[in-house]
Amino acid sequence: MIETSSEVRVRYQETDAMGIVYHANYLTWFEIARVDMLDKLGAPYRDLEAQGYLLPVLEASLKYKKPAKFDDRLTVSASIRELPSVRITIHYEVLRGNERLVLGSTMHAFIGKDGYPVKPPDAFMAKISEHFPAIIP
Amino acid sequence: MIETSSEVRVRYQETDAMGIVYHANYLTWFEIARVDMLDKLGAPYRDLEAQGYLLPVLEASLKYKKPAKFDDRLTVSASIRELPSVRITIHYEVLRGNERLVLGSTMHAFIGKDGYPVKPPDAFMAKISEHFPAIIP
Amino acid sequence: MIETSSEVRVRYQETDAMGIVYHANYLTWFEIARVDMLDKLGAPYRDLEAQGYLLPVLEASLKYKKPAKFDDRLTVSASIRELPSVRITIHYEVLRGNERLVLGSTMHAFIGKDGYPVKPPDAFMAKISEHFPAIIP
Amino acid sequence: MIETSSEVRVRYQETDAMGIVYHANYLTWFEIARVDMLDKLGAPYRDLEAQGYLLPVLEASLKYKKPAKFDDRLTVSASIRELPSVRITIHYEVLRGNERLVLGSTMHAFIGKDGYPVKPPDAFMAKISEHFPAIIP
Secondary structure (H helix, E strand, O other), rough: OOOEEEEEOOOOOOOOOOEOOOOHHHHHHHHHHHHHHHHHHHOHHHHHOOOOEEEEEEEEEEEEEEOOOOOOOEEEEEEEOOOOOOOOEEEEEEEEEOOOEEEEEEEEEEEOOOOOOOOOHHHHHHHHHHHOOOOOO | EEEEEEEEEEEEHEEOOOOOEEOOHHHHHHHHHHHHHHOOOOOOOHHHHOOOOOOOEEEEEEEEOOOOOOOOOEEEEEOOOOOOEEEEEEEEEEEOEEEEEEEEEEEOOEOOOOOOOOOOOOHHEEEEEEEOOOOOO | EEEEEEEOOOOOOHHHOOOEOOOHHHHHHHHHHEEEEEEEOOOOOOHHHHHHOOOOOEEEEEEEEEOOOOOOOOEEEEEEEEOOOOOOEEEEEEEEEEHHHHHHHHEEOOEEEEEEEEOHHHHHOOOOOOOOOOOOO | OEEEEEEOOOOHHHHHHOEOOOOOOOHHHHHHHHHHHHHOOOHHHHHHHHHOOEEEEEEEEEEEOOOOOOOOEEEEEEEEOOOOOOEEEEEEEEEEEOOOEEEEEEEEOOOOOOOOOOOOHHHHHHHHHHHOOOOOO
């Protein structure tokens, strides 16, 4: 299990005419938390791209419990709960203090520059695997 | 069953450094299809808000099959498959010609100006109900 | 002089907590008008990029007279008033019926794939030049 | 003269298919710098709104020197160079280390909840005035 957390402050640009954050922006905040997690794992997304890998989103889901508002200081936690294979699922929580505002997840696959799925880079898997119990045959 | 479809042309602003549409933008296109559907049902969202109703998103899910690119002309279909009660679920498909790019759904509830859930307005339910078979007791 | 006009319908996503359109979105609407203009000139931006040209923004300015709101149907006019040389300036007006909401302009240069400025492609200049009086020496 | 600076890290969502930051996003970063400046002046925008004031953008201008890219860590400086009267002009610089990427400014007016221009709140002007030399009659 890997868990990291990131800070977000709500921009006016992210609000809508209901006076709350427009719902699509949480996906962008999930991106922030994901990029931050990869940094903390020692496998920055910027470097993965430089090595010819992309990590597009294949699926996403969100549950909206309470709205965030302009200027709120939020915490976005990201966690990987199962050792990834070809696909990687990341779970997210957006919190304002102790209040859970939004829950969600994204599923990703590594693809190469030609657009086809590839195995995750070995160095990436090595870093991830440190956080999961060894599987003893 | 209600089904409508709307046209979207991809903006450069909606692309990202992978050269494809950033994944969060599909939620905005779902919004376009939803607003268009309400228009075609004779219950424009603009009017619902003027009457004191809001229709926030409670849940959303998306499956990304193929990426859209800059300047693509897309069709976004929206459908309501079950007569809504307190909650309304809308399903979406984003198509480029015959290719299905993205599938998804959003679930909504009506809330009043005080932020609390309310029953859908009667006029709205009357318009929706025309499209579903009468339930005979 | 070249002048074209394009239609935009305001998305909920484009509004902010003031209940009006967030000011940065007008730059995206200018993009829509610009792309549309290039289409109508017979030099689609998509094709220019395929030929290895990019047309980044070097300068932009905007004057906000009146706010646009959710669901407004707007017209965005784009005009080229002077025969472009290395730099191209495009002027814009955002209108709601007869009301002028926002005025602005963007200045662009063609750059090649290496990121350096280049002369506009000959075919592009030929199409533009048709709309300006010939300069007789 | 008032000058403050704020940090921004480039989101993938902010990039476009040219592989650089889409030009409209700099206006959003100007907003971040402006909100931060008001905080540091002791007049948070959130509080101004709560007191019934809005501070819409009347004019904006931008000069793009060099592009920002995904994951760049940027500094956005904001400065007020002249004591505001009914209108407030703020100047911005977006820097990556010592490189100046973008320069710009926005002009604002205070409006009341009815949408009409009003004088800036006295408490706000008092805080601003501390940073400018007293005008001796």
